[in-house]
Amino acid sequence: MTLSPDETEPGATPSAARPQKKRVPFWDNARFACIVLVVMGHGIQRLTEDSDAALTVYLLIYAFHMPAFAIVSGYFSKSDPPGRRQMARVITDILLPYLIMESIWTLVQFGVEGELNVNPTQPSWTLWFLLALGIFRLILPYLALIRWPLLWAVVVSVGVGYLDNVDSTFSLSRTLGILPFFVLGWKLRSWKLVDRWRVTERQTWPVRAVALGLFAALAAVFVAFIDVWRDIDLRLWFFYDDSYQGLGEGVWWAGLVRLGLISLAVLMSAAFFVLVPRRQTWMTGFGQATMYVYLLHSFVLYPIRQSGMLRQGLDPDVWLVIMLVAAVGIAVVLSTAPVRRVFRPLIEPKPRWLFVRPADEERVGPSRTDPTGSRRTP
Template sequence: MTTTAAASAPAAPRPKVRIPLWDNARWASVALVVIGHAIQRQTSDSDNALTLYLFIYAFHMPAFAIISGYFAKADPPTGRSMRRLIGDILVPYIVMQAIWTFVQWLVEGKNSFNPTQPHWTLWFLLALGIFRVVLPYLVQLRWPMLWAVLFAVGVGYFDNVDSTFSLSRAIGIAPFFLLGWYLRKWPIVDWWRRAGAGVVWGVRAGAVAVFGAWFAVVYVNITPFREFDLRYWFFYDDSFKGLGENEWWAGLLRLGLMLFAVLLSAAFFALIPRRETWFTAFGQATMYIYLLHSFVLYPIRETGILKDEHASATWLLTMVLASVAIAVVLASPLVQRVFRPIIEPRVDWLFVERDLRRPGPRRTDPMGSRRR
């Protein structure tokens, strides 16, 4: 009788096994975000800084969106998923927006709290929220990727779709989110994780060639790229008219840049280590790095010390190394303990129907990182 009862009892759920490839990719992509923001002030006085900036910006946010999309779910909305959306995205967004408003009031004398205009890095939180809301509906359509691309290209022709609630950027990078969601359904990731050494090194050699060619193109054409303001095309937050190209073919240019971003993102993922590394654990704290690094960089950027002679190659390398250090420190357990009430607030008290269950090891944040 005991044997029968034991046999009929449901098996305990297996703990979720983390995949080092994704933790490595998360940390590497957010480190590129920090580097891009750190050297931005140097780009006006340094061609070297602008070269590195364009090299990174061509793919780093699309790659970040692909990772976030990989861990997104297209299940019909439930009470729990809606509470998670509020607790994981909306509440941290409001809190961080309020903190940024206070900081800017102290430093710059600005006195306006406007939740419709996200401060600096906060646009990505809203884009994540919009994508999570739209995804279950989008995948009900035939050819969802086609529709996502059409919207991303077409939105550039409308001047009234702007950075309010980060709508223009959310629509512009939606195809990358969706591509990440598709990757979870396709066998390519599992194939890559199990690929032999010969295949891996062959693919990585191709990835190095792709990156090398892109860097050479940027380096050789840095002057026309600066005059064209190419970097603004990588932001997805302005209309084609606002970018200075109100011609019919502007949409084709955006489409080409999107396809190129996919190629560069593929090269980026190919170069990411598949096994555990010294930075694998840091990939479980990407939300902390992403939301907090701007406060570290803000005084450096606003004091103007990265202008003129401080835009030299030596200072550029210094900022790159400092950015890597920032991405390491902000992922530390101490920082997570101190800032968890802000980054991962417990807001069960906010809901009519409270979820009293403790979140298990399967809970992840919107970027796929582990939540405690």
């Protein structure tokens, strides 16, 4: 896949009076790196039961990778009241792909497991983030109206953990749990910190050394106390999904633990972004197809996970290396043009027949904006 040097806002008409915006390689690199981490995390999950090394890598990934993805998505989100085109894109970019992929997953699970469980209110596996993006889009204009939206997002994230009745229905618990990261991404753009600090242009080696040191230190902590993390099931805390009671810590200070994990995720996300290449690389073009990887990789991993092959034949640590390498290959393949061409009707449906044509003949733009912002320029 090649990367066009210039790209206008999807659905917009190029105009001589309005110069096209140049893509910034940093963001595409960051998106692809994030999606590779997603595939890695899902690929090695079954190995964490038998391998301390796998659990260490898993915890290291889950400590920050979805928060980082949410930060990038928030950075490319607009807080203006949605117009007709923006509202239509919530349907074409999020709701329809969710319903399509959820239906496919229902049929797959019925064929493999023999259980027909039709319940679109309970997202299957990776689909929770798609719903989260839809909810973020809907509530961001309201958050933008109030003071200290980032503070309120943190309060909501910490507070929702005390509520047992907020669960995975429509992925609401997880959505509210990671809300601060999405709002942080949006605020970074409104504060213009990225431009002011020239974050996407360059990075010094001393700063990168500090970032590497942070990852090394966190990995060392995970290794040193791996039995503790396994006993308390720390990985579940990184999901931002269960209530504190459900995690076995229904105590008043449990919210402080989540607050600490939020702080850790922000710190490690910052370190991650420091290490992302600023120039165009082999992965830059793939960063525009993250939604294809996100929605399709689970179908590649599902038979591997269900067959139990990761617990047979080879040592778990050998499987760990194999799956980490395979995750990169899976992400690359699912980002290629042939895959996107075949699966575009499912991932980017364009049901123009679904919409009422307004009296002024305003055109609803085609569904070409990845919900994560991968097709959008700032």
